[in-house]
Amino acid sequence: MATWTYLGFQDSASPLMEQLIFFHDHIMLILTLIITFVGYMLFTVLSNSFINRFMLENQTIELIWTTIPAIILIFIALPSLRLLYLLDEVNNPTITLKTIGHQWYWSYEYSDFLNLEFDSYMTPSVELDSMSFRLLDVDNRTVLPMNTQVRMIISAADVIHSWTVPALGVKADAIPGRLNQTSFMINRPGLFYGQCSEICGANHSFMPIVIESTSTKTFLNWVSSSSD
Structure with a gap:
């Protein structure tokens, strides 16, 4: 190409x-x-x-x-x-997702469901397969349903980070002691990659974000299996 x-x-x-x-x-x-x-x-x-x-x-x-x-x-x-x-603008969100930036990983919490939270670390190069992207793939992807209004609540636990996914047009700073929010709706299935866009320390370049957009049925099945 x-x-x-x-x-x-x-x-x-x-x-x-x-x-x-x-x-x-x-x-x-x-x-x-x-x-x-x-x-x-x-x-x-x-x-x-x-x-x-x-x-x-x-x-x-x-x-x-x-x-x-x-x-x-x-x-x-x-x-x-x-x-x-x-x-x-935040219009009647169907799902609220909270993310907290750490040095150097992201943690996620699905506020609308019980016991559904996890940390998301970058996958080391030695563990990547032929279909993965170096420095972009993570061990736990953030699964969201498409055609659904999502509200993101963003904060940080240590220093300023920035939660950014270019394909969604989303970029919001994660600031310690403060909650920022943004809203988006994914209109097609797929994997969408992002990274921390604020220089947050030595491993700043190792804080990837992976959004997996699925159908609502697949998302609910994932929620059921993840909450067990």
């Missing part, structure tokens, strides 16, 4: 991530148009043997290049504010 295919975002697995990718493409289109236009104007001015008086001493052109950037900023700000609101 060509190298350039790895330069973009991961494939989205939640409505929030779809909106983030759309917003990114929206901004990149605007920036491309601006760069093209400004480059053309610079080339036009510099290619002339004399300084273009119309470009330097004209009230009309000054009004244009003051008004147009203001309009462009409005087209950037409105979808940005809308997206910030959506990222912060």
Whole structure:
């Protein structure tokens, strides 16, 4: 596969991530148009043997290049504010999952079920099989049902961590003594990988996150077997 295919975002697995990718493409289109236009104007001015008086001493052109950037900023700000609101909104969660960052692993607690909590450590390289990812797989995956609103409550036991899963568009700091929350919904089954995104010490790079998205029936079977 060509190298350039790895330069973009991961494939989205939640409505929030779809909106983030759309917003990114929206901004990149605007920036491309601006760069093209400004480059053309610079080339036009510099290619002339004399300084273009119309470009330097004209009230009309000054009004244009003051008004147009203001309009462009409005087209950037409105979808940005809308997206910030959506990222912060928690709508009637079906499941609440609590995670606590430690040096250097994550612990999870399913608050809606009894006796369902576990620690999640990175799988050592010597224990990986041919289907596993080095530095990304864990011994206990976080299983969640798809098409279900999930509320994440995030904290830390020692230093600041950051719970991040790019495919879900989720990134929230885990701060000792404080509860942060975020919300997401996974819209397809699969395995989604993340890592701690806050420099939290010597083994910061060994705090992976693995979300396993399943059907509701499979999730309930997993809950039953895990709670025994």
